[in-house]
Amino acid sequence: MSNCVVAQSGGPSSVINATVAGIIKANQLNPIYDHVYGGLNGIEGILKQNFVDLTRMTEHENLVLRQTPSSALGSCRYKLKRRNVEDFEKIISTMEKFDIETLFYVGGNDSMDTVAALTEYTAANGITGRRFIGCPKTIDNDLMVIDHAPGFASSAKFIATTALQCWQDLHVYPRSRKEVFILETMGRDAGWLAASACLSGIVDVLIVPEVAFDKEVVLERIRDCIEVKAKCFVVISEGAHYEDGTYIAAAEAKNDIFGHAVLGGAGKALEQMILDENVCTRVKVQDLSTAQRCHASEQSQIDVIESFRLGLSAHMRSMDKSFTGKMVCLKRRTDVQEYDVEYFAVDADQVANYVRNFPVEWLLPDFWGITEEAINYMKPLIQGTPAIIMKDGLPEQTIPYYLGGKTIE
Amino acid sequence: MSNCVVAQSGGPSSVINATVAGIIKANQLNPIYDHVYGGLNGIEGILKQNFVDLTRMTEHENLVLRQTPSSALGSCRYKLKRRNVEDFEKIISTMEKFDIETLFYVGGNDSMDTVAALTEYTAANGITGRRFIGCPKTIDNDLMVIDHAPGFASSAKFIATTALQCWQDLHVYPRSRKEVFILETMGRDAGWLAASACLSGIVDVLIVPEVAFDKEVVLERIRDCIEVKAKCFVVISEGAHYEDGTYIAAAEAKNDIFGHAVLGGAGKALEQMILDENVCTRVKVQDLSTAQRCHASEQSQIDVIESFRLGLSAHMRSMDKSFTGKMVCLKRRTDVQEYDVEYFAVDADQVANYVRNFPVEWLLPDFWGITEEAINYMKPLIQGTPAIIMKDGLPEQTIPYYLGGKTIE
Numbered sequence: 001m002s003n004c005v006v007a008q009s010g011g012p013s014s015v016i017n018a019t020v021a022g023i024i025k026a027n028q029l030n031p032i033y034d035h036v037y038g039g040l041n042g043i044e045g046i047l048k049q050n051f052v053d054l055t056r057m058t059e060h061e062n063l064v065l066r067q068t069p070s071s072a073l074g075s076c077r078y079k080l081k082r083r084n085v086e087d088f089e090k091i092i093s094t095m096e097k098f099d100i101e102t103l104f105y106v107g108g109n110d111s112m113d114t115v116a117a118l119t120e121y122t123a124a125n126g127i128t129g130r131r132f133i134g135c136p137k138t139i140d141n142d143l144m145v146i147d148h149a150p151g152f153a154s155s156a157k158f159i160a161t162t163a164l165q166c167w168q169d170l171h172v173y174p175r176s177r178k179e180v181f182i183l184e185t186m187g188r189d190a191g192w193l194a195a196s197a198c199l200s201g202i203v204d205v206l207i208v209p210e211v212a213f214d215k216e217v218v219l220e221r222i223r224d225c226i227e228v229k230a231k232c233f234v235v236i237s238e239g240a241h242y243e244d245g246t247y248i249a250a251a252e253a254k255n256d257i258f259g260h261a262v263l264g265g266a267g268k269a270l271e272q273m274i275l276d277e278n279v280c281t282r283v284k285v286q287d288l289s290t291a292q293r294c295h296a297s298e299q300s301q302i303d304v305i306e307s308f309r310l311g312l313s314a315h316m317r318s319m320d321k322s323f324t325g326k327m328v329c330l331k332r333r334t335d336v337q338e339y340d341v342e343y344f345a346v347d348a349d350q351v352a353n354y355v356r357n358f359p360v361e362w363l364l365p366d367f368w369g370i371t372e373e374a375i376n377y378m379k380p381l382i383q384g385t386p387a388i389i390m391k392d393g394l395p396e397q398t399i400p401y402y403l404g405g406k407t408i409e
Numbered sequence: 410m411s412n413c414v415v416a417q418s419g420g421p422s423s424v425i426n427a428t429v430a431g432i433i434k435a436n437q438l439n440p441i442y443d444h445v446y447g448g449l450n451g452i453e454g455i456l457k458q459n460f461v462d463l464t465r466m467t468e469h470e471n472l473v474l475r476q477t478p479s480s481a482l483g484s485c486r487y488k489l490k491r492r493n494v495e496d497f498e499k500i501i502s503t504m505e506k507f508d509i510e511t512l513f514y515v516g517g518n519d520s521m522d523t524v525a526a527l528t529e530y531t532a533a534n535g536i537t538g539r540r541f542i543g544c545p546k547t548i549d550n551d552l553m554v555i556d557h558a559p560g561f562a563s564s565a566k567f568i569a570t571t572a573l574q575c576w577q578d579l580h581v582y583p584r585s586r587k588e589v590f591i592l593e594t595m596g597r598d599a600g601w602l603a604a605s606a607c608l609s610g611i612v613d614v615l616i617v618p619e620v621a622f623d624k625e626v627v628l629e630r631i632r633d634c635i636e637v638k639a640k641c642f643v644v645i646s647e648g649a650h651y652e653d654g655t656y657i658a659a660a661e662a663k664n665d666i667f668g669h670a671v672l673g674g675a676g677k678a679l680e681q682m683i684l685d686e687n688v689c690t691r692v693k694v695q696d697l698s699t700a701q702r703c704h705a706s707e708q709s710q711i712d713v714i715e716s717f718r719l720g721l722s723a724h725m726r727s728m729d730k731s732f733t734g735k736m737v738c739l740k741r742r743t744d745v746q747e748y749d750v751e752y753f754a755v756d757a758d759q760v761a762n763y764v765r766n767f768p769v770e771w772l773l774p775d776f777w778g779i780t781e782e783a784i785n786y787m788k789p790l791i792q793g794t795p796a797i798i799m800k801d802g803l804p805e806q807t808i809p810y811y812l813g814g815k816t817i818e
Binding site (some may be wrong): 010012041044051063066069071072074076077124157160161162164165166168169171172173174175181188199200221284285286287288290291294295296298299300367379381384385388390392393394397400402403 | 420421453477478479480484485486487502566569570571573574575577578580581582583584585595608609685693694695696697698700702703704705706707709788791792793794797799801802803804806810811
């Protein structure tokens with residue numbers, strides 16, 4: 001027999017560990033690999049031969065891993081470049097050295113490109129017996145092909161819940177007090193997370209990257225709201241931008257090593273416009289920041305189950321020795337009334353490097369929010385509350401492996 | 410028979426509505442009042458005769474009210490001044506008009522001053538048959554006499570949980586990547602909320618208002634942390650200040666109508682110091698802002714139960730016609746090993762206008778966090794997870810009464 005390794009990449013989510021937990025559990029149900037190794041910090045862990053052995057994780061450890069946010073194996077932003085042949089050689093030689101047949105890579109579209117690139121490399125060089133399988137995740141929900149990305153639903157649930165509860169807070173002072181509340185969410189290129197706040201039913205103005213920010217229209221909308229009901233609840237994506245592409249939060253934008261803009265501050269920028277233009281004298285901004293991707297104590301149960309099962313599915317499909325260069329995937333069933341999904345696989349290169357935007361036809365005109373169709377798409381995803389295992393009043397969590405796990409020789 | 414009215418004041422919390430729910434339920438168990446009215450927006454609602462009738466609330470509505478954050482009856486910041494005799498006359502005449510015998514006032518130390526002032530006024534003017542009873546709340550936990558303030562525990566639980574999960578997120582990139590995470594909490598004068606983050610066990614540096622901010626020591630501590638383990642997790646109160654009293658967030662401080670400073674931005678100010686002094690080049694700030702006082706989907710069960718029972722206790726004690734000018738209170742039992750409380754009453758003027766700070770003897774030197782004694786004090790308070798009634802994947806909530814409730818004539 002041989003071994004497999006699982007690694008995680010990209011930004012954390014509330015359920016990326018659930019997919020790892022699924023792969024580990026699948027191998028306990030059907031031990032087709034001698035060992036399930038965890039590669040620390042994504043592809044960097046493979047390059048540096050930095051592994052932990054996850055094979056005999058207990059059920060309790062597995063359950064705790066599922067409810068632990070972030071990436072217990074650590075993540076990386078290291079992108080495998082096709083011209084860096086040494087990286088590919090190093091990965092293959094490491095897999096040979098540790099007798100690793102299959103690499104499961106849990107991540108977003110950059111990670112699916114890694115899966116595709118490694119598969120191309122082995123095919124082009126006649127290397128056999130090394131396989132690469134992608135498992136999807138991203139809170140941004142901007143992956144192609146898949147109905148929705150694991151991780152999105154839990155962030156959506158946290159965002160919608162927080163929106164609802166901040167709206168309660170906004171309404172605490174007398175009706176006559178005029179006030180604007182701005183909730184800022186992540187979403188550099190896609191408005192899914194901001195749009196998910198609309199599940200709460202209380203969003204007055206929604207600003208997403210899919211539609212250019214029109215200052216005049218937005219301020220007019222806020223002014224009207226204040227006029228009618230004294231309060232206005234605004235949700236804005238960090239990636240909100242003007243027609244010419246300039247981010248509202250432009251003053252604070254920096255680039256990350258992939259050339260993606262690191263944003264933040266769209267809410268603050270909008271607050272300043274509201275104050276400058278005398279639309280309202282009271283504005284509060286809540287930037288959900290890191291909490292929206294790691295507040296796992298409020299996971300969506302649907303999200304946890306699907307993420308776990310995508311891990312199971314990836315492992316089970318890897319019984320087929322020709323299964324490589326694929327990403328396991330979710331499709332919403334259309335043959336039944338209730339929400340249900342079916343699992344399938346897609347070529348990783350169909351997902352790699354593309355971005356799926358929030359459909360503009362799901363946006364109401366003039367920043368009024370989203371359509372019923374959009375609500376109907378998202379609502380089933382946030383259902384269910386998993387039973388969280390608590391310890392001393394706080395959710396029990398897996399210590400990040402590089403702090404606690406043993407490495408193997 | 411006569412009626413009673415309940416009103417809420419001060420900043421919202423996750424469980425202030427649970428106390429109102431307790432008063433309503435008590436009157437259903439023992440209907441000593443014909444009607445339980447809700448006064449909208451605190452004392453302003455009494456002055457403006459703005460009431461809703463809560464007497465026959467169903468059990469389901471009661472349970473939903475308990476899990477709804479903020480103040481369903483609305484709050485106010487209106488402070489009754491002893492020299493404004495007309496206000497007192499107006500309140501008494503309103504109580505007479507609506508045959509209201511008892512005013513239950515749920516709030517913090519400003520509200521207890523209102524209870525005390527009204528009681529003094531009736532005594533001084535020989536007015537009988539009008540009584541004023543305070544029920545404590547404040548997430549700040551800075552009330553005197555009471556072991557801990559209702560509302561604190563749920564905020565503490567949210568803060569500690571978020572700290573733990575943000576710490577997971579901080580550890581996602583390779584060990585070598587140096588990074589500081591700053592979590593900013595509320596707490597203008599008292600460090601209770603910031604200190605509660607230490608329940609997570611992951612706080613490296615804690616900055617509270619009780620000890621003057623020493624830039625040199627703090628930056629040195631952060632530098633040492635980064636040196637040893639590449640990451641540093643800092644928690645800072647919005648009210649952190651220098652020896653001379655200047656707030657770290659001074660640039661952004663404004664005053665509210667009580668002359669209290671409205672703060673925010675201590676985390677951002679510290680981030681700038683860390684960057685300017687080259688302590689670390691990566692810093693992330695999470696300001697918990699409004700969410701920390703309204704994220705009721707993660708209430709502490711202990712907190713909900715105690716808040717509800719304080720409402721029961723206030724109502725039950727009001728059977729005694731001499732019971733006025735009092736606040737219902739919690740004392741931790743010392744005659745048993747496990748955590749338990751007993752309920753008693755205290756004169757409202759013993760609580761009014763005082764602030765209880767976080768004990769400096771519970772702080773470790775050089776911003777290292779808090780002592781075991783402090784942990785032992787807080788840990789029992791965050792225990793238990795209430796079953797939240799969900800609707801379409803989100804917690805079901807009571808619509809603020811001024812938006813949905815009928816007013817009475």
